[in-house]
Amino acid sequence: MLPCALLQGVYLAPMDTRDGFDLTTGRGLMACPRCDALHVEEELDAGETLRCVRCGGLLAKPRGGAFVQLIALSFTTVVLMMGAIFFPFLEISRMGFGNATSLFGVALAFADGVLLPLVLAVMVMIVGLPVLRAFLLVYTLAPLAQGRAPYRHAARAFRWTELLRPWSMAEIFVIGTAVALVKVAGLATVHLGPAFWAFCALILVNLASRGFMCQTTIWDAIEDAGLPTDGREAVGGPVP
Amino acid sequence: MTAGADEAPLAPVMTAHRAGLLGCRSCGRVWPQDHAICDRCGAALVPPDRRGLQYVWAWWLAGLVMYVPANLFPMMRTQTFAGLQGSSEATILEGVVELMHYGNYDIAIIVFVASVIVPMAKFLSIAWLAMVAGRPATVEQAHTRLKIYEVVEFIGRWSMIDVFVVAILSALVQLGFVASIHPGPAAVSFALSVAFTMLSAQSFDPRLIWRGLPLRSRTDDQGKD
Numbered sequence: 424m425l426p427c428a429l430l431q432g433v434y435l436a437p438m439d440t441r442d443g444f445d446l447t448t449g450r451g452l453m454a455c456p457r458c459d460a461l462h463v464e465e466e467l468d469a470g471e472t473l474r475c476v477r478c479g480g481l482l483a484k485p486r487g488g489a490f491v492q493l494i495a496l497s498f499t500t501v502v503l504m505m506g507a508i509f510f511p512f513l514e515i516s517r518m519g520f521g522n523a524t525s526l527f528g529v530a531l532a533f534a535d536g537v538l539l540p541l542v543l544a545v546m547v548m549i550v551g552l553p554v555l556r557a558f559l560l561v562y563t564l565a566p567l568a569q570g571r572a573p574y575r576h577a578a579r580a581f582r583w584t585e586l587l588r589p590w591s592m593a594e595i596f597v598i599g600t601a602v603a604l605v606k607v608a609g610l611a612t613v614h615l616g617p618a619f620w621a622f623c624a625l626i627l628v629n630l631a632s633r634g635f636m637c638q639t640t641i642w643d644a645i646e647d648a649g650l651p652t653d654g655r656e657a658v659g660g661p662v663p
Numbered sequence: 664m665t666a667g668a669d670e671a672p673l674a675p676v677m678t679a680h681r682a683g684l685l686g687c688r689s690c691g692r693v694w695p696q697d698h699a700i701c702d703r704c705g706a707a708l709v710p711p712d713r714r715g716l717q718y719v720w721a722w723w724l725a726g727l728v729m730y731v732p733a734n735l736f737p738m739m740r741t742q743t744f745a746g747l748q749g750s751s752e753a754t755i756l757e758g759v760v761e762l763m764h765y766g767n768y769d770i771a772i773i774v775f776v777a778s779v780i781v782p783m784a785k786f787l788s789i790a791w792l793a794m795v796a797g798r799p800a801t802v803e804q805a806h807t808r809l810k811i812y813e814v815v816e817f818i819g820r821w822s823m824i825d826v827f828v829v830a831i832l833s834a835l836v837q838l839g840f841v842a843s844i845h846p847g848p849a850a851v852s853f854a855l856s857v858a859f860t861m862l863s864a865q866s867f868d869p870r871l872i873w874r875g876l877p878l879r880s881r882t883d884d885q886g887k888d
Contacts (some may be wrong), residue, residue: 452693456869460678493852522838534732589816596827599830642692
């Protein structure tokens, strides 16, 4: 668990080494990623929320048991996604003609000519990335939740989880489905398949996961749990 | 809210840059300025200066270029009764007009906002942010800019809706003789345009917004650049 008190309005001379942080090396400090304001790392209790003194952006919001919850929600994502892939997604019928499509069918809609790369992109955005992010998050958090040392490359895994977040578009896909359904409604009768509801459930899981996610806490836990760093970790006790 | 933003503007705030340090944008760790890679998370450390804006402008231009064919070429081709009742090709705007023609005003508004208003607003906002970045500003202006940046970053991915709608319709509406829908080339360029503008917004460093604020140590700051 981690940061932070504030260096608000305090002009600290370089070489200032008050307890807990060092302005020459940056030890024990944290910079707001949105406005660069310096904060001193300090333990936060679960449930507390820390905002940047300057821009008001969220810096940390540790929640009790968040790691276990995040792991559980990641598994839920994978299970729901499996259902979403293999169950029928939508089905329409009109005048005796009918057509059902699965999620693969949606992606393969672009499977002719110049549109081929779009098949891959759509599949990656709506299925690949949510599943990949879930696995990376479990990889990062599973040992931390048990209080063991993180696996190798846990830091890289978590960094990629965060980098890929904007490209994972399952929730946008659901809204797209809603728009498409209204467009089709006049043309034919539509039946919603289990995969559609699995996707709706995915949105809720995603929202819950976001509520428990605190990047600062996870970074700090990775560091505290002994991922090889240069040993400057200053959190959680007096500095020698 | 713990320490409120209300008390923030009163005193100059110590920043990593002013302390001669470099903050990691990925995990927040602070390093000496000669560090190139964050030892904690492995991300590249970038100083908050206007050099990074080149990436913003490059992706912005790529997005704008792709946005032109996205509007000129048809998004999808609808065929009813094997072409007997006519097959129509609709660009984004024609699609909106068609929806309104059938009385689906709410959906027409959603599509119009998602695929016309939002991309336009995004291009303008990113260009404006990149132009004023690092210029002097008051604290209120900086907060407004940060807000705009956050909105652009949040809303960017939602433009992808249109691409998904085309994909779902083309996969679903394959009723042989009765009706069929096929995707058009605009779907690809629209998807690329959205992706490029997302990359452009991600390349923008919000710390630049705050670099232009009047500082106590403003002269030192300029000397460092």
